[in-house]
Structures are given as C-alpha cells and as structure tokens.
Amino acid sequence: MTDQLSIAIAQLNPTVGAVDANVDLVRQARVEAASAGADLLVTGELVVSGYPPEDLVLRPAFLDRVEAQVTALAGETADGGPAVLLGVPWRDGKMLHNAALLLENGKIAATVYKHLLPTYGVFDEERVFDAGPTPGPVAFRGVRLGVMICEDMWEPDVAECLDESGAEMLIVINGSPYEVDKPDKRLNLAVARVTETGLPLLYVNQIGGQDELVFDGASFALAHDRRLRVQCPAWESCVVTTTWRRESFGWAVDEGPLATVVNGSLDSIYQAMVLGLRDYVNKNRFPGVILGLSGGIDSALSAAVAVDALGPDKVHCVMMPSPYTSNESLEDAAECAKLLGLRYDTVHIEPAMISFNDMLEDIFAGREADTTEENIQARARGMIVMAISNKFGYMALTTGNKSEMSVGYATLYGDMCGGYSVLKDIYKTTVYALSNWRNQQTPEEALGPTGRVIPERIITRAPSAELKPDQTDQDSLPPYDALDDILQCLIEGEMALADIAARGHDLEVVQRVWRMLGRAEYKRRQAPPGVKITSRAFGRDRRYPITNGFTDLL
Numbered sequence: 001m002t003d004q005l006s007i008a009i010a011q012l013n014p015t016v017g018a019v020d021a022n023v024d025l026v027r028q029a030r031v032e033a034a035s036a037g038a039d040l041l042v043t044g045e046l047v048v049s050g051y052p053p054e055d056l057v058l059r060p061a062f063l064d065r066v067e068a069q070v071t072a073l074a075g076e077t078a079d080g081g082p083a084v085l086l087g088v089p090w091r092d093g094k095m096l097h098n099a100a101l102l103l104e105n106g107k108i109a110a111t112v113y114k115h116l117l118p119t120y121g122v123f124d125e126e127r128v129f130d131a132g133p134t135p136g137p138v139a140f141r142g143v144r145l146g147v148m149i150c151e152d153m154w155e156p157d158v159a160e161c162l163d164e165s166g167a168e169m170l171i172v173i174n175g176s177p178y179e180v181d182k183p184d185k186r187l188n189l190a191v192a193r194v195t196e197t198g199l200p201l202l203y204v205n206q207i208g209g210q211d212e213l214v215f216d217g218a219s220f221a222l223a224h225d226r227r228l229r230v231q232c233p234a235w236e237s238c239v240v241t242t243t244w245r246r247e248s249f250g251w252a253v254d255e256g257p258l259a260t261v262v263n264g265s266l267d268s269i270y271q272a273m274v275l276g277l278r279d280y281v282n283k284n285r286f287p288g289v290i291l292g293l294s295g296g297i298d299s300a301l302s303a304a305v306a307v308d309a310l311g312p313d314k315v316h317c318v319m320m321p322s323p324y325t326s327n328e329s330l331e332d333a334a335e336c337a338k339l340l341g342l343r344y345d346t347v348h349i350e351p352a353m354i355s356f357n358d359m360l361e362d363i364f365a366g367r368e369a370d371t372t373e374e375n376i377q378a379r380a381r382g383m384i385v386m387a388i389s390n391k392f393g394y395m396a397l398t399t400g401n402k403s404e405m406s407v408g409y410a411t412l413y414g415d416m417c418g419g420y421s422v423l424k425d426i427y428k429t430t431v432y433a434l435s436n437w438r439n440q441q442t443p444e445e446a447l448g449p450t451g452r453v454i455p456e457r458i459i460t461r462a463p464s465a466e467l468k469p470d471q472t473d474q475d476s477l478p479p480y481d482a483l484d485d486i487l488q489c490l491i492e493g494e495m496a497l498a499d500i501a502a503r504g505h506d507l508e509v510v511q512r513v514w515r516m517l518g519r520a521e522y523k524r525r526q527a528p529p530g531v532k533i534t535s536r537a538f539g540r541d542r543r544y545p546i547t548n549g550f551t552d553l554l
Contacts, residue, residue: 002142003246007171008033008082009230010043010372011217011238013208014048019062023048023069026086027076029239033083036241044152044173044206044228045087045106051175051206052213055129057089057096067091070101070108078106082139082208084554085147087173089356095130096279100147100173102138110138114149115158122213122532122540125151131166134158137167143251145368146199153203154195163197169251170194170201171243178216178272179535183234186218191226200224200244200253207237209279212529212539214272215251218261222254233259235445243506262414266437268532269430270305273422273442276531278309280420281395288314289395292385292415293337293344295319295329296463299399299425300336300454301435306397306421307448316394318331319346322353324469328457335455340448349473352380386417395419398528403428404479405538406487406529407513408520424530425537427487428463428480435459478509486513492536515551522546 004298010029014022026043033041045051048066056062070088079085080138083104088406090099100112113132117125135158137144146167152158152171162170170193176186186203201225207217221230230242230253243254262268266501281289289306293299299317305313319333332361337344356376364372398418400410402425410416423431424487463480475481486505489495489514497514501507524538525546536542 002429005040005141005143005244005251006038007202007244008036008038008041009202009204009219009232009238009240009242010041010047011204011219011232011236012043012206013205013237014044014047015208015277016210017056018050018098019048019064019065019069023073024048026084030076030082030084032119032239033241036239038241039238041082042086042171042173042202043084043086044204045175047086047087047206048347049090051087051211051215052125052210053089053128056270058142063089063091063096066149068105074101074103074108074404075106077103077503083109085145085171085173087149087175088543089129089378096128097132098125098129098148098149099132102147102220104140110140112138112147112149114152116155118151118154121535122537124540134161136165137162143295144168148172148363150174150176152194156193159193159197159199161340163199167197167199170197170199172201172203174203174205175215176205176269177213177532179537180269180533181535183216183218183268187220187228190220190222194222194224194226197222198250200251200518201237202242202253207235207275209276209283209531211280212532212537213274214531216268216272218506221256223253224250228258229253229262229491230256234261234268234505234550235275266430266434267441267443269426270434270443271530272447272533273305273426274309274529275396277305277422279421280529280534281314283318284395286393286395286419288316288394289397290314290316290318290385290388290421291399292381292399292420293317293319293333294335294399294459295325295331296334297431297454297458298401300332300402300458301431301438302397302399302422303336303340303342304435304438304448307340307342307453308443311447312343312449315340315342316374316388316392317342317344318384319344320349320350320384320386321346322377328461332455332458332461336453336458339453339455342474345383347472349377349380349384351379352383353488356380358430361523375411375414381416382414389419397421398530399423399525401426401431401485402534402538405524406491406515406520407477407483408523409477410523410527412523412526416523418528421528421530425533427484427536429484432459432480444472482509483513486510487517490514491542492534518544518548
C-alpha cells in the first residue's frame with residue numbers, strides 16, 4: 001500500500017484539433033514532472049483534442065488520430081516515469097465519450113467517462129458525446145482515485161457515489177472557461193464536494209483562448225478540511241507538483257505554491273482579453289492585426305490590448321478622418337499610437353463620401369440626409385480596413401463594445417467588419433474603467449510599454465461617433481452608467497421591465513432600451529467572435545430569435 005504520492009498538475013494550453021502538438025505538450029509536461037519525481041501527471045479536460053472540440057469529434061479520421069497518439073503516449077509510460085491521467089474524446093463501441101484515461105505501465109490502465117454533460121450557456125456536449133455511467137474509483141498504486149470530469153463536480157451526485165464506492169481522494173479534470181466571478185464559483189463548489197465527502201480534492205484546469213472562450217487555469221488543491229493547500233497561477237501554463245501523504249484520517253496534501261488569483265477584477269478581465277486575442281491571432285497564424293484608430297476610447301483600448309497581446313510590431317492602426325473628425329480626435333489618435341509604439345497611417349475618407357453622394361444623387365433626390373449617409377462613412381472605413389487586411393494578411397480587429405452592440409449602435413459591413421473583437425462582452429462603463437486601470441498598471445507578460453498608453457483626453461472627452469457636426473453618443477442614448485445598468489438587468493439578469501424601473505430608471509427609457517436590444521439581434525448574429533467575459537455574452541450564451549413578436553412592454 002502506498003503511503004505517499006506525488007501528483008503533478010499540468011496546466012496546459014492546447015489547440016483544438018492539433019492532436020499531435022497537444023500530445024507533445026503532455027509529453028513535455030511529463031518530462032518536467034518526472035524530473036520533480038512525480039508519480040502521476042494530471043491534465044485538463046479533452047487536452048488531446050483541445051476543448052471544446054465541437055463537431056471535430058464526429059469525424060472518424062480525427063478520432064483515429066486521437067487514438068493513435070494516445071496509444072503511442074501510453075506506450076511511453078513503460079519507461080518507469082510518471083503515469084498520466086489525461087482528458088480525451090474516446091470511442092467505446094458505438095458510443096463516444098468525454099473521457100479521462102489513466103496511462104500506466106505502457107498501456108491504458110483505466111477509463112472514466114463523463115457522467116454529466118452540460119447543455120447550458122456555451123456548452124452543448126449532449127450533441128456530440130454520450131453520457132457515461134456514474135463512475136467508480138480508479139485504482140492507482142494502491143490508492144483509489146475518485147476521478148471526475150468538469151461538470152461532474154458541479155452537482156453532488158458523482159462525488160457522493162465515488163465516496164460511497166471507496167474513493168480516497170477526488171481528482172477533477174476541467175475545461176472551465178473564464179467569466180467574471182467564475183474562480184470563486186469553482187472554489188465554492190469544490191469546497192462543497194469536500195465538505196460532503198470529507199475527501200481532499202485536486203482541481204486541474206487548462207488555460208488559453210479558443211474562439212470566444214478563454215481559460216484562466218488557476219488549478220488548486222484542497223485538503224480534507226477544506227483548506228486551500230496549493231494554488232496555481234491564473235493565465236500561465238505551468239507544471240506544479242503536489243505531495244500527498246496517507247494519515248490516520250485519510251489523505252493529506254502538503255502545502256505547496258499559493259499563487260494570488262485576483263477574481264472579478266479589472267486585472268483579470270484585462271488578462272482575459274489579452275490572452276483571448278493573443279491565442280486567436282497566433283493559433284490561426286495571422287501575422288498581426290489592423291484596426292481603425294479614431295481618437296475615441298474604444299479603439300484606443302482595443303489597440304492597447306492588441307499591443308499587450310502581440311507586441312507593437314504586429315499592430316497596424318489607421319486613422320480615417322472625415323470632414324466631421326475633430327482636431328482633438330486627430331491629435332489624440334496620433335498621441336495614442338506614439339505611446340503604444342505601433343504603426344499608424346492616415347487615409348482620408350472624404351473622397352469616398354463625395355463619390356458615393358455623386359453615385360446616389362439621382363436615387364436619393366428629394367430626401368434629406370440621415371443615418372444613411374452616416375453609415376456610408378462607416379462602410380467606407382470598413383472597406384479601407386478590409387483592404388489593408390487583404391493586402392497584408394492582418395486580421396481586422398473591430399472595436400465596438402457590448403453597450404453599442406446591445407442597442408444596435410454599430411454599422412453592418414462598416415465598423416462591424418473584422419475577424420475578432422476584444423470589447424464584444426465589455427460594457428462602455430467597463431471600457432472607461434479598464435482604460436484608467438491600464439494607464440496605471442502593466443499586466444504581467446504584457447508586450448506593450450509600461451506607463452500611460454491612452455491619452456487622458458480620450459478618457460475625459462464626451463464619446464462621439466463624429467458622423468455629423470457636434471454629435472455625441474448621449475444625443476440619442478441615456479448616460480452610459482444608466483444604460484449599462486439597464487442592459488445588465490435585461491441581458492445578464494433577464495429582469496422584468498417594471499423591476500428595472502424600480503431601480504430608479506425611467507420606465508419609458510427602459511422600454512426603449514428593451515426595444516433597441518430586440519431590434520439589434522440581427523446585427524449581433526453577423527458580428528465577429530469576441531472574448532467572453534460576463535455570464536451572458538452575445539452568442540451561445542444568449543439565443544434570442546431574430547423574428548420575435550414578444551414585446552414585454554407594460
């Protein structure tokens with residue numbers, strides 16, 4: 001009977017579909033774990049395929065590659081080094097499971113299938129996976145390991161079954177995406193499982209960006225008395241070895257590294273934006289990004305995130321002034337580009353505006369100028385950005401925020417042109433807060449300059465699209481602090497309109513915002529992907545119909 005175990009946490013950044021490269025990540029982590037004397041290496045959920053693999057797992061050729069690589073890795077464990085517990089999509093006859101496999105002594109020694117398949121929020125696992133039975137413990141060197149896969153920890157049933165079946169410790173492998181307050185939620189659920197079973201728990205999460213999701217890592221270990229004994233850093237790949245000892249009461253885990261994990265703060269939101277963009281650009285092999293730098297706060301913050309994620313040499317900004325662009329915007333955009341150290345060009349759109357007016361003069365005869373002409377300006381700018389993108393291969397980065405996308409203040413085929421958005425799930429009030437924060441802080445691993453990167457006047461000036469003379473956002477919108485509160489109540493809270501008005505908002509304003517939110521659904525369906533930050537990002541989290549006859553007006 002083993003009285004001591006050394007278990008290495010492999011907090012890795014896999015790429016969906018890159019099976020060979022992902023197995024190499026595990027292989028390299030195993031070498032590092034072996035040098036630390038580990039008995040077992042534990043990875044995150046579906047590390048071999050990357051998470052979430054979506055419909056890739058429906059392709060037999062993909063699963064063949066997975067099985068070949070896992071079989072090869074299993075063979076390598078005959079060398080006397082650490083065993084490996086890893087996440088993988090795995091066929092069992094005609095069934096396909098989200099699985100954890102124990103690789104030991106040159107073979108696949110045990111399999112555990114995920115029992116609870118989430119179908120809420122961004123998850124849709126029942127679409128591609130079959131649920132496994134309630135698992136029993138896995139025997140490893142005289143120890144009964146209670147292995148759970150992500151969602152299996154979020155409800156008490158699986159942990160209870162493992163406890164009743166004789167498990168001596170709980171090991172949870174995860175692909176748990178970041179959102180504000182998610183780290184606290186995970187820790188609280190883990191504490192609940194430890195409280196219910198009296199068993200210590202090891203929680204292993206992945207890091208990295210995958211399309212709209214970003215994974216923050218922050219793996220940890222809890223003792224049987226719920227004390228936090230090991231805390232891995234957020235936003236970093238790492239291999240951390242934990243030491244476990246058999247005591248009279250069961251298994252104890254020695255205190256190890258206790259990294260500080262900042263939850264729900266501007267720091268964590270900014271880190272999520274940086275990592276999400278960095279991995280989206282690098283994993284899709286773009287040479288860099290191109291974005292319009294208007295002299296406004298949204299484009300300034302987007303540029304700062306891009307420089308911190310990719311470095312200034314991979315960020316190209318273009319100012320596209322019209323006759324309505326103020327001197328302040330021209331000066332502020334130029335100063336922002338200088339502070340960030342990026343490439344900055346100017347392309348005037350007035351010739352395009354004149355050409356379109358001339359082309360449409362006969363058709364538009366007798367009609368006053370309106371938002372049509374404003375949208376032409378946005379689309380001219382979108383065409384310029386896309387032309388630069390096509391010519392140089394840069395990915396176009398859009399700069400619209402969640403407040404604008406909520407109420408439809410974005411132009412299809414104009415400022416919505418692009419491949420990705422770091423502000424897609426960031427409300428305008430948070431844009432201001434993040435801009436002030438970045439001027440005072442330099443995130444770890446940021447590739448941009450230290451110190452102030454956004455001119456103060458960009459933050460203090462009244463926001464304006466500058467599509468007509470003397471225009472400001474508040475000409476047609478409530479103040480952003482009021483608008484964002486209403487939107488959060490509608491989107492994240494799904495609150496009744498009367499209840500929102502009871503918070504101190506004018507009922508007619510609440511009703512107008514609700515109507516604007518509904519009318520803009522068709523635009524959001526055509527928006528580029530962007531980093532998920534809140535509990536209800538536009539996309540998979542919130543699936544409202546475009547054609548919708550329900551008004552909910554009082």
